[in-house]
Amino acid sequence: APNAGKSTLVNAMVGSKVSIVSPKVQTTRFRVLGIVMAGTAQVILVDTPGIFQPRKRLERAMVAAAWSGASDADHICLLVDAHRGYDDDARAIVAKLKEVGRKAILVLNKVDLVKREKLLGLTAELDAEGLFTDVFMISALNGSGVADLLAHLEKLVAPGHWMFPEDQISDLPQRLLAAEITREKVFLALYQELPYSVHVETESWDERDDGSARIDQVIYVERDSQKPIVLGKGGKQIKAIGAAARTELEELLERRVHLFIHVKVRDDWSEKRGHYSEIGLDFDA
Incomplete structure (x- = not known):
């Protein structure tokens, strides 16, 4: 339910x-x-x-x-x-x-x-x-x-071979998990209907020589009026969202994470067929 x-x-x-x-x-x-x-x-x-x-x-x-x-x-x-x-x-x-x-x-x-x-x-x-x-x-x-x-x-559980390696805990790719973590922080930080107008994409993931990772993400909103809500006064809101997401990603990945988040307006993100296929949803459902 x-x-x-x-x-x-x-x-x-x-x-x-x-x-x-x-x-x-x-x-x-x-x-x-x-x-x-x-x-x-x-x-x-x-x-x-x-x-x-x-x-x-x-x-x-x-x-x-x-x-x-x-x-x-x-x-x-x-x-x-x-x-x-x-x-x-x-x-x-x-x-x-x-x-x-x-x-x-x-x-x-x-x-x-x-x-x-x-x-x-x-x-x-x-x-x-x-x-x-x-x-x-x-x-x-x-x-x-x-x-x-x-x-x-x-x-x-029916007898048979394991479907996944013993140490695997999910089938979710790391890039998608990182985007989901940030989306969770948006949900927790913002109220009313705004979170449902938000989509997060991990645009790039670079492994660094020192063992850390640089992750670049975009938070998409549907209207120009929503962008300042996500950013907050003086960028306070987006900084808080980014800090919370980075902290959790570092705990999950057990290494340092450099997280960079941008906010963009894309009024049709929820109508993009590619977005649905990326996360395993049926666009034509």
Whole structure:
């Protein structure tokens, strides 16, 4: 379900940042794989965009990617925000899964924010749908219940060869991950609708002789009036966004990063076919 904590859960199970997180809905725009070694099993987690009622081309492509990820998966975990309850978004997903005949594992997240009586009622209401094979109650943020869920997924993995090297944690290219980290910082820094009008591209990535990396990025906005919002007074906002992104990139890459960010106006970035193919979305969805 939208903003239920899917990316936080995937990051918690992987043990590292592979998918960006913010309190805003629709932060995840495309499918991201998280790869976990659980005992002798390799568990491939598919973090999808939330499923909601789309209005724009990008939103339609995001929802199509979510359903594609679900249909391709061996097992489906439906993550429901226990604090928000069984809302219209969750009901629509349940109805669709029942329509296509797919069972799912129910994962109730943020259970630490809900009283026991409400949690039991919510569980009973969802269980009555006849869709779920198992129920797990977790808090992705503090890690409660996550190990139990991962142990269950380990048991479900079919025997076979690993799909990825043992030390790989995601299929996301570094250039795209760097752009996503910066986009996350934009989401966290700016409010209202502006973040949804933002696209980040890593234009160049140069490895330096001293072991550091120089990364040049562009933040694209759709209107001239949005550019000064991203820059901030005296460039304060963009400096803060860049500093936060650089700090996290240095932690992830375990080396020094020189990050240079420019802000440009491109009113049609969300209508560029190449942008969709770059991140694995269907332009014609």
